[in-house]
Each structure stands twice: as C-alpha cells, then as structure tokens.
Amino acid sequence: MPFDDTFLRACRCEPVDHTPVWMMRQAGRYLPEYRAIREKHGFLEMCRTPELAAEVTMQPVDLVGVDAAILFSDILVPFPGMGLELEFCEGDGPVIRNPVRTFADVRKLRVADPIDDTGFVMEAIRILRGELADKVPLIGFAGAPFTLASYMIEGHGTREYLNCKRFMWSQPQAWDELLTVISDTVIAYLTAQIDAGAQAVQLFDSWVGYLSPRDYERYVLPHSARVLAALSGRGVPVIHFANGATSMLDLVLQAGGDVIGLDWRLDIGAAMARLRPDQAVQGNIDPIALFAPDDPLEEIVVDILERVGTRPGHVFNLGHGIHKTTDPEKARTLVRLVHEQSRRILSRV
C-alpha cells in the first residue's frame, strides 16, 4: 500500500479526492483490542512503554481505517518531569499529589526535558513512523497551557475550576509564571515530537471553554499564542483545538493554528468562513452521533460535508473524544460514510 498523505494535504488546504477522517481518543476503550492490552497494564505504564503505546496507536488505523494515527499518550505525561507527582487512579482519572496553590509552588516547577523526562514518547514516535511508513501520517500532541494549569492547580479533573480561576484572578503574576513554565515545557515537548517524526501536532485546550472571553483573552491567549507561534514554520501542521470555546472563536483564531479544531456546537461552514484562506478546519460531528442508526448518521455526516462544500482544508473528526461505549462497527461506518460522501461532494469541483 502506498503512503496516504490525504490528511496532511487537507491540513495544508491542498486539494484532496476525499475528506480525511480521524477520531479524538481513537486509540481507546471502545476497542476490545485496546481493552485486552489495558487489562494487563496500567494506564501510565502503557504511555511510558513505547512498544505498548505504538501497538494501541496502530489499532484504529488497522481496525477502523482512519486517515491518521495519533500517538497513544496523555496530556499529563510531562508532569513528573516538571516536578509534579502524577498518578492515575482506577476509575477516578488523574491525581496530582502536590497541586500548585502558591507562588512558591510555581517557583518549584521546572521546564521538563523532553528527552530525559519523556524519551519514551519520542521512542514510540520513532517505532510508529516505521510501522506507518506505508500507511498514514502520525499526529503528536500536548495539552495547552490553560488545560495543563487547571490540572496542576485543581489536582484532578473538575467541572468548576474554582481553585484554578481563583488562582488566576488573585495571583496574576504567579499565574503568568505558571503558564510560562508550562508553555516552555509544551514548546520543547512538541518540538521534540516533531524532531522524532510527528508529521502534525495537536494542542488540546480541553477545558478552556469554561472561561469567559475576557479571561481567555487576558490570562490564556498570550500563552497559547506563544506556543503556537513557536511551533509554526517547523514544517508540520499545528492543530489548535479549544474545546467548548466556539463562542469565542475570534479569540481562538487570534491565538493561532494551521488547523482549527471545532467541537460540535457550531456550524462548521459559518466557522470556516471566518478562517484565513490558508487555515484548515477539523471537526465537527457530535461524538454521540455514533449511537444513531446508520440513516440519520449519514444525514448528519452529509450535513457537515455540505456545510464545508468544496472549500479545501477540512479534516473530519468528532467534536470531542469518542465515547467509550461506542460500537467499533459504527466507527468503521463513520469512516466509510465520510469517504463515500466526500468523494461525491468533492467531485463537483
């Protein structure tokens, strides 16, 4: 099989014969083949063992037929290198045993060394580039400064961001230093991923949608913009996914990105009209649409593709991670529908 670079061409707004599709969390619990490996290994162990990370990264490429692989890992993987005690507790998600609450806590953090602290990620990328040579491109990723800061301050996942926002508002100087050390870590980490062979990188700002536009503009945008600027011009597309931030898309666009990831809460056609002509878009089907019967699923897929029309620069994706109880057969159906229907629509050019 020849290497299929449709995903990379769509990221660069070049013409394609079909719209490429991948799914956030595509290497994950909805696949029985993933669960079989996960049963035998801890989550962080899988992230830190290049052969295991590579194996589950390949699963959706081989089993679902997606047009890009995304490295199996977690956005919190750089935390120990920064001085944070990270654990994943079964069922409860990540816990940081020494959360950041004071200026002194911020001052104790260091910029993680991407090779010394997370060399296993680079090794997994090198393995995967070999395995993917005749298949599809490999995407690397990192968490965005706000999302990583929110975990550091809260110490775990939340829906409220009470400690995080209080810190941001009451200690703006400590906040800026915190986001600076995080940003430096993210820049070094993603640069190392690119050097190791990642052919695109995605910056996940998973929780930034809990901020008001004013707070995003003041406390987050300058940091995200610095990270995105530092990564641009390195020859690989940079995808910026600010989840839940669709009602402040103008600010997300100011922060930057070659490809703008969209959740499912806005009209992708209207969003696309606001991008630069050389900017691509990624999204934006409701992940729960994979629980619809095939006919309504097809209608939803066609609706998204028709809103985009024949404008180049669309990577099809879910608007959020694939749900863990999704039927893998439905994921395969989604890939087939996107390919079939986009070929039909794009042939109109």
Add this chain to the structure above:
Amino acid sequence: MPFDDTFLRACRCEPVDHTPVWMMRQAGRYLPEYRAIREKHGFLEMCRTPELAAEVTMQPVDLVGVDAAILFSDILVPFPGMGLELEFCEGDGPVIRNPVRTFADVRKLRVADPIDDTGFVMEAIRILRGELADKVPLIGFAGAPFTLASYMIEGHGTREYLNCKRFMWSQPQAWDELLTVISDTVIAYLTAQIDAGAQAVQLFDSWVGYLSPRDYERYVLPHSARVLAALSGRGVPVIHFANGATSMLDLVLQAGGDVIGLDWRLDIGAAMARLRPDQAVQGNIDPIALFAPDDPLEEIVVDILERVGTRPGHVFNLGHGIHKTTDPEKARTLVRLVHEQSRRILSRV
C-alpha cells in the same frame, strides 16, 4: 419601602437608573438560612409546601438584596402530573423511576394540569406576591422542552445525553409527540403561574448546549418557539435561557424570548448587538467570579457593564447557577458593585 420595578423595566428595555441584578439558584444552599430549613425538610417537600417555598424564595431578597425574587421550585415539579415517578435522592439529584424509552411510553404521558397537579406552586406565588408587594418583582419559571425531555429519557442527570439523542435520531415521530406533550404542559404551567401573579417567567433550557446547531434547529427550535410564542403577549416578560448554546445564538434568537439569557462564554456586548432593539439581555458573569477577591471581581463586573454600555435592556445575572460554596457576603458584594458601577455608567446618558 416602595415597590422597585427596575427589573421589569430593564426586561422591557425601558430606562433605569441602575442595572437590576438577580442570581440563578439565589434561593439555595450557599445561604446558611436555606440550609437550616433544608435540614428539616426534603427537597420535593419544600417545593410542594407553599409556605416553605415562599420562605426560601424571600431569603435572597432580604439577605442579599437582589432586584427580583425567583420562585423556589424545580423544573421537574410538573413530572408527576404527566405520569412520571419522580424522586430526589440525597446527593444524587433527581431520578425518574419510569423513564421514557419507547413510543408507547410517550403515549402514556398526559398534559399535566397546572392547578390539580401543581396548585402548590400557584399558592406559593400568591403568598409571595403579598410578601413582595413593597419589595421587588417575582419571577416564575419552567424547564424548556429539550431539557425536560432529556431528564424523562435518561431518567437522571447526565453529561452525555446518549439515550436522549439516540431517541431523537431514531424515533423522530415519537420525539415530536414527546416534545409536544411537554410543551403543552409547560405552556399551561407558565400561563397558570402568570395568572397566579408571576410578573416575569423564565424558560430554562439548561442542557440544550449539548446539541449541535443542526439538531437544535430540527428537533428543538420549533417546540421552544411554540412555547415562547404561546406566552408572549400575556403582559409579562419571558426570559429564554439556553445554557451553553452561545455558539448558536442565531437559532436561540429565532426561537424567541423578550429577554435572552446568556451564559458567561460570550461577549455580552457582541451578543446584544445581534438582538432586536426591543429585546433585552440577561447575564453574564462567570458564577465562579464570586470566588475572586473584590478588586478583580469589580473589574469583571465593570467589564460586563461597559460592554453593554448605556443601551437599555440589561438584567445582570450569573451565567449559570450560583455555586453552593459561595460566601453569601460575596453575593452581597456583587449586588453592591452592579448597583454602584451601573449607576455611574448609566448616568452618562
């Protein structure tokens, strides 16, 4: 004290000397005076006992100084009258013992009679109008068709809406019948609240922000629009709060409402520019801002008031319910800041 109708005048886009403010969930757990009563009574018992409902409704008027009272109740209160077995389990929130999953389940539902089934609500409103005669206006409320349907189908709160969306996509005719019987119930319920003395009503679409614009437009908008149209022209302002739907504001505006409630995820000034000149706006401070020190809280309040400027028709509110651990003193500070700063800004006219 003379009756202060500033809230009603702002709803009607009439000039005011200060911006009125109230807070979603203002009669609630953050007040020790509320908790003292709640300790002795079940949640549904409080909703169903007019004297208790009236007592906690009055608390934020007297203790916090808000410019409007909102009836203490719950959006699920009409459920038993429709044939649904509703319980509130301590810590777990509402549970519907016989969730709606099939067309036959929909057909078993009836339009609740507002007097026979929820006369206690009308009685609480009558008591409150007496107690509020020399104070502030009283707001009634109901859940919007989508939000109520989501509880009926899921049987409890969720963040995924898996059953609800699957039902919507796979049984569109049953879905339409379901939303019709809900809408008929809501129209009768809010009409009865107005007849009993509610001086404004709010339609809470708390969870509609989990839908894509396409699904909102197709499966929800016609029903919300019918409810809002049926309530217009009854002499009281109708507030439409579609939580999380700020990136499909155009569709929310199509559905209608005299006052458009906004969560905190968008620029209130930009939103206001998209309203009709006779439409008012309600919002939109981040509820977590009540955990900021006073100085940044004041900056955030001023920022919102300045974005609105001197355009008439702004009701200040949180973008979501007040957090249960909020310090009541901070709620009082918010009211003071909104009053002081809006007097300053509005005096520019």
